[in-house]
Amino acid sequence: MxxxxxxxxxxxxxxxxFAASETSYHYQVVRRAIDLIDQSENPMSLDEIAAEIGMSTAHFQRVFSRWVGVSPKRYEQYLKLDHARTLLRxxxxxxxxxxxxxxxxxxxxxxxxxxxxxxxxxxxxxxxxxxxxxxxxxxxxxxxxxxxxxxxxxxxxxxxxxxxxxxxxxxxxxxxxxxxxxxxxxxxxxxxxxxxxxxxxxxxxxxxxxxxxxxxxxxxxxxxxxxxxxxxxxxxxxxxxxxxxxxxxxxxxxxxxxxxxxxxxxxxxxxxxxxxxxxxxxxxxxxxxxxxxxxxxx
The missing domain is CATH 1.10.10.10 (Winged helix-like DNA-binding domain superfamily/Winged helix DNA-binding domain)
Incomplete structure (x- = not known):
């Protein structure tokens, strides 16, 4: 060795x-949302995801929109496993x-x-x-x-x-x-x-x-x-x-x-x-x- x-x-x-604490925070929000989406058998609403993360719906939407430039709902679609197949198609x-x-x-x-x-x-x-x-x-x-x-x-x-x-x-x-x-x-x-x-x-x-x-x-x-x-x-x-x-x-x-x-x-x-x-x-x-x-x- x-x-x-x-x-x-x-x-x-x-x-x-970037603003260090802000970017790390944003990534962690996305990371936690990924886990929630993965673990959920049925699609979660914006309100449900925000509540699980411990944010108001409006704050959660602002964080997501600033990080990726689109709404959380659309972003959730990108995070699903079948998005890989959509990308390939x-x-x-x-x-x-x-x-x-x-x-x-x-x-x-x-x-x-x-x-x-x-x-x-x-x-x-x-x-x-x-x-x-x-x-x-x-x-x-x-x-x-x-x-x-x-x-x-x-x-x-x-x-x-x-x-x-x-x-x-x-x-x-x-x-x-x-x-x-x-x-x-x-x-x-x-x-x-x-x-x-x-x-x-x-x-x-x-x-x-x-x-x-x-x-x-x-x-x-x-x-x-x-x-x-x-x-x-x-x-x-x-x-x-x-x-x-x-x-x-x-x-x-x-x-x-x-x-x-x-x-x-x-x-x-x-x-x-x-x-x-x-x-x-x-x-x-x-x-x-x-x-x-x-x-x-x-």
């Missing part, structure tokens, strides 16, 4: 990209077409321009040796996020709302066991602001540095071509990268994506329409899909 990589720094304060994206149109790599990802480069296979094999990775905690629309990056760009984003902060941090630290880690959120802040849509317009791109095996990077490149509000399947990704029989390996590569949200592994679903799993918690995946599709349709 590899030793824990050296980590410099000791600050624990989260950088408030109405929002399905063909990755081959995206590649043919040149949408991969430096193409547009939702409302954000990204540029990215990948480390060489030799660099990946060295497990981060000689590499300095900066990291910090930030408040995001989906709760606390730990973000990591090199001088070249963001290399990792993890979410702690479901698994806890210590587990999320250790998860990313273990990806590159021989790197040196330095806590420096201010170095990353401009990129993270852009990544979560809170930038001031002074930065055009949120650069990414993809750190993975060649096959993984091919899968992540395919994910980058999926527009916001659309989804694909693991089998379609396998076809898009020219290896249609590698569905299981594609699923593994999707699950190992270190740059959550920006490399949108949450947009990959099972062929049956089921949501499948998500490394940072299935409720997080469902919230992200609802967040994107609600905005795409407003």
């Amino acid at each position: 590899s030793a824990r990589p050296p980590v410099k720094g000791g600050m624990t304060q989260h950088q408030p990209l 109405e929002k399905f994206t063909t990755l081959e077409a995206s590649h043919a149109l040149g949408l991969s790599g430096s193409g547009r990802l939702h409302d954000l321009f990204l540029r990215w480069e990948a480390m060489s296979p030799g660099e990946f094999a060295r497990a981060g040796a000689g590499l300095t990775i900066f990291w910090g905690w930030f408040e995001s629309p989906f709760g606390p996020a730990v973000v990591m990056g090199t001088d070249k760009g963001i290399c990792g984003i993890g979410f702690a709302a479901e698994m806890g902060e210590s587990c999320a941090l250790e998860d990313l630290l273990s990806r590159w066991p021989r790197a040196e880690f330095v806590e420096d959120p201010m170095k990353l802040r401009p990129w993270v602001l852009k990544a979560f849509g809170a930038g001031d317009g002074t930065l055009d791109t949120a650069p990414l540095f993809l750190m993975g095996a060649p096959f993984q990077i091919k899968v992540w490149e395919a994910l980058l071509s999926i527009p916001s509000g659309q989804v694909t399947t693991y089998s379609q990704i396998a076809q898009a990268i020219g290896n249609p029989r590698a569905v299981r390996a594609v699923g593994t590569a999707v699950g190992r994506n270190p740059i959550s949200w920006l490399i949108p592994c949450h947009r990959a679903l099972r062929k049956s329409g089921g949501l499948g799993g998500y490394h940072w918690g299935l409720p997080m995946k469902r919230a992200m899909l609802a967040y994107e599709t609600a905005r795409a349709e407003t």
Whole structure:
């Protein structure tokens, strides 16, 4: 087993990209609503959900509308399991077409321009040796996020709302066991602001540095071509990268994506329409899909 990589720094304060307490609160409201909807055999009214959460109906509606830009009733529809099937039926994206149109790599990802480069296979094999990775905690629309990056760009984003902060941090630290880690959120802040849509317009791109095996990077490149509000399947990704029989390996590569949200592994679903799993918690995946599709349709 590899030793824990050296980590410099000791600050624990989260950088408030948004109003920190407000965004965490909003995510937790959505998270609790997801649980209520999942556990209910019959559709719940707006009043019933608000009462269960302990809010007035008007306050609950305001929180939801500010978070996703649509009414709670419409948002509830996005959170249901059969929404995955609706996405596949109405929002399905063909990755081959995206590649043919040149949408991969430096193409547009939702409302954000990204540029990215990948480390060489030799660099990946060295497990981060000689590499300095900066990291910090930030408040995001989906709760606390730990973000990591090199001088070249963001290399990792993890979410702690479901698994806890210590587990999320250790998860990313273990990806590159021989790197040196330095806590420096201010170095990353401009990129993270852009990544979560809170930038001031002074930065055009949120650069990414993809750190993975060649096959993984091919899968992540395919994910980058999926527009916001659309989804694909693991089998379609396998076809898009020219290896249609590698569905299981594609699923593994999707699950190992270190740059959550920006490399949108949450947009990959099972062929049956089921949501499948998500490394940072299935409720997080469902919230992200609802967040994107609600905005795409407003």
